[in-house]
Amino acid sequence: MYRSHTCGELRITDVNKQVQLSGWVQTSRNFGELLFLDVRDRYGITQIVFNNNTNNLLFDRAKRLGREFVIQAEGTVVERSNKNPKNPTGDIEILVSDVRILSESKTPPFTIENETDGGDDIRMQYRYLDLRRNEVQEKIIFRHKVGHEVRTYLNTNGFLDIETPFLIKSTPEGARDFVVPSRMNPGQFYALPQSPQTFKQLLMVSGFDKYYQITRCFRDEDLRADRQPEFTQIDCEMAFVEQEDILNMFEGLIKHVFKTVKGIELGGDFPRMQYDDAMRIYGSDKPDIRFGMEFIEMNDLVKGKGFGVFDNAELVIGINAENAAEYTRKQLDELTDFVKRPQIGATGLIYLRYNNDGTLKSSVDKFYNEDELKLWAEKAGMKQGDLLLVLCGNTDKVRKQMNELRLEMGNRLGLRKKDDFKPLWVLDFPLLEFIEEDNRWFAMHHPFTSPKKEDIDFLYTDPARVRADAYDLAINGVEVGGGSIRIYDKGLQAEMFKRLGFTDEEAQKQFGFLMNAFEYGAPPHGGLAFGFDRLCAVLNSVETIRDFIAFPKNNSGRDVMLDSPSTIDEKQMKELNIKTTL
């Protein structure tokens, strides 16, 4: 036993108790007669005090205790004269009778404080020290709580936590696999799962009915800020259900997590939106509906008035930024620069101000008279003081551009409030998308997703038109989960693979086990997976998932703390029957 109490535990009611604390030295303040140490553990900070008059030897020892030393101190709880109401233990301190160094520390390369002086790189290299900082530690503990509540809800609802294998078979459809050479099967490779998709479907075929797993998944993709080569999924599947059953079950899960972890009641049913509408109204399949600013389609008002840019555009759309009519020239230029950035790629931005004095002012006054502009304002539902921002171009592109501008305006106008959470189901995604580069159709969700019954015939005549029984849950503009009703008929599954360009032989080789399983009585089933890392980030209203991962990798897929990946021994490669081609 190294401690009788933690550093977050003692209160005024503990005065006079003999206690033992262990922890890290946060700060040391020597006033000559008295020396104060703040001792830290994950539960809190307690002040301990050494008196030079009463114990000179001990005082001298205390002077040696530097930042991040691990110590064990024994003493008496006393009331503080100078209380600290900000600290739960701030009413008391420990008058130390004995202290022992458990472990010394070099001066850490950055300060262990919320406001640290350490940059990203050094903190990643010394991740074990970064994890000592309160705000990082809290995020890891937060993740633990979310995981726990997810399990509580699913267990209560009769789901079974069933583990599926990590050493599986490579199936090139989808993202790139990480592969693992097999020593016992020379020349052959396992793959790490991109998701447990086929296994959870097999579990439904087996009759397990309600399955979940919080499990690691792997994708060898080029990384972005919010992507990791390994990430964790809350993976769920149910049998004998329709889409409605699944939406209800997992709406319940999200409500449970918000309530238990954040203390927030998400009342009422989550709104639902068709994918087509989401794209038309928000230019996004995961719209942030904390604010309106819906797209206004303006083709009928703007065409044929001699303004070639609009006349030649497939689609002209505007958004009404309320109370932004007083934006300065500079602010408007900033917005123009914003939409012209290569990542967004618009050629220009047109505006219409509805001034507070009732006049209208537009950057295209030359082509549109006041009456015409009034019709714009009317269609956009503008009030005096509002600002209409207009983009035009190819339908798909301009919608994506306007989505970016809308989110930017939402930020600028303070409409995306951190403590406001607005979930949204987006339904009926397209089943297939045509990728020009590969000149073939790809499954938008994955090849196991069921087309909507009423659209199946279009598979042969107009594949783009086939909608899927697929759904995503977006919260505040972030996709936190998605899923679908699955195909459970061997014939339809085979047809899907054919549409995706698989020969029968390829389909059988890669997914034969699943199609064979469908021949022995497969129940209707469907499911959903949440990105656990991302869900944690969204619940905290932050964008990067990295802080919620104890040991994340950088954008080159490296763990800079471990210095991994690394070269391996010749002997290892020889045993695995591989060599590098470098």
Added chain:
Amino acid sequence: MYRSHTCGELRITDVNKQVQLSGWVQTSRNFGELLFLDVRDRYGITQIVFNNNTNNLLFDRAKRLGREFVIQAEGTVVERSNKNPKNPTGDIEILVSDVRILSESKTPPFTIENETDGGDDIRMQYRYLDLRRNEVQEKIIFRHKVGHEVRTYLNTNGFLDIETPFLIKSTPEGARDFVVPSRMNPGQFYALPQSPQTFKQLLMVSGFDKYYQITRCFRDEDLRADRQPEFTQIDCEMAFVEQEDILNMFEGLIKHVFKTVKGIELGGDFPRMQYDDAMRIYGSDKPDIRFGMEFIEMNDLVKGKGFGVFDNAELVIGINAENAAEYTRKQLDELTDFVKRPQIGATGLIYLRYNNDGTLKSSVDKFYNEDELKLWAEKAGMKQGDLLLVLCGNTDKVRKQMNELRLEMGNRLGLRKKDDFKPLWVLDFPLLEFIEEDNRWFAMHHPFTSPKKEDIDFLYTDPARVRADAYDLAINGVEVGGGSIRIYDKGLQAEMFKRLGFTDEEAQKQFGFLMNAFEYGAPPHGGLAFGFDRLCAVLNSVETIRDFIAFPKNNSGRDVMLDSPSTIDEKQMKELNIKTTL
């Protein structure tokens, strides 16, 4: 909604209700006028009945419903005239008004019954059908329950579930790593973790204090019946603790699991035994203490009487098999054959019968007179009717041989009762073991295990003598978990690596991150890991872990259902900068 109730739910109190059930056809019995189907899901079996007189069309449809078809039936709950008290739903049946085939089934390749006609290979190939069998399904559900209760206990005790990475760095010490080529870092490899050992230690350095994770681990070893290349560990670590704290915490965990999952109270403290004593008394570091039959060391009684076999042996030991004096010649021959099997490797077996008439009879009567044999019997605590079995040879070898014989006799005499659970802590394992083949010392547990303070000096003079602060938990002769107090001092850790034959450079390259971490204030810490698969097996008194794994691999590390591992595309290998050398 495909069902209003499950197939395990309806009771006599539900009579007259209109219900919908969905499930698999277990059996069909056509009596001409009435046709009965047993419909199965994971909750139970309900009988549904079709009446040819009242609905002839429906009856004809029902005749088509074969084994393992998935159906949805609607009807009224009625009381059965012929009740089945063995089935919880056996008081009622459903008089069907409508039925729908959700999915047809070919005749399954083996019967979906506890007593199936399918052999191992076919059941593994069609694992999704094997998983439909009640006894297999129950084991998967059992595992879910154990996992849930483990989490409940650990969460309640303040442990944090923290995920550690799967793509880590290869460290050849220990078993063989599975490796993963990195596309983004050409020529470099990740390794899959053999355990999260170093990460959980870093989490202690970070101050997380109490950590756990139920996580997959990977070892590329040659497989045995109860080993899988991937397996699951309940991995735990605590800071500011001594061995006693850890033993108490995890004794509590095991008691909690037994109580909640099995309804068994394991009263009192778990017994503890020194490793040295376990080896001396039972010839095993995981003795089955459901029965006694302790080793009797007989050197002082048997040597110098002219029996060369004993005279030349380093150690002569016996076990007293109670009430086995009447073993026939044939039975004794079987035992002799048993110990002479190459896996055991004894050269022979000597016995002494203490007959019920008080006489003594031994296979070495020629060398020992009745008085001498009486001394044997006395030392062994034999009663009339007992049988003493004696082996001799090199100390280490004969103990291992006698351990096998003891367990065999335990089985034969019915002393290893399935419903009897006897946990045992085995303490103070040796720190190091010398492997002749490699001509160097290896860490018996792992290189991070702390030597016992009082033995540290022997590190330099007599490494074999150094005991570790390491402990295992055995239940009924199976090691279900093990752990140790860790080194948390950089100097001692460096010294350990030196003892294990690492150069400073190698140690720094492979484990530098950990030793560096120890320079910034590492708390004393220790932990333990349970084999989750094995714990489930032990709780069920079965030997193979495979049934507790939804999708296990065979002894060649193959998943015969997936046909994995398999070859991968040239394109994949090119991207990874590797090729096979076959």
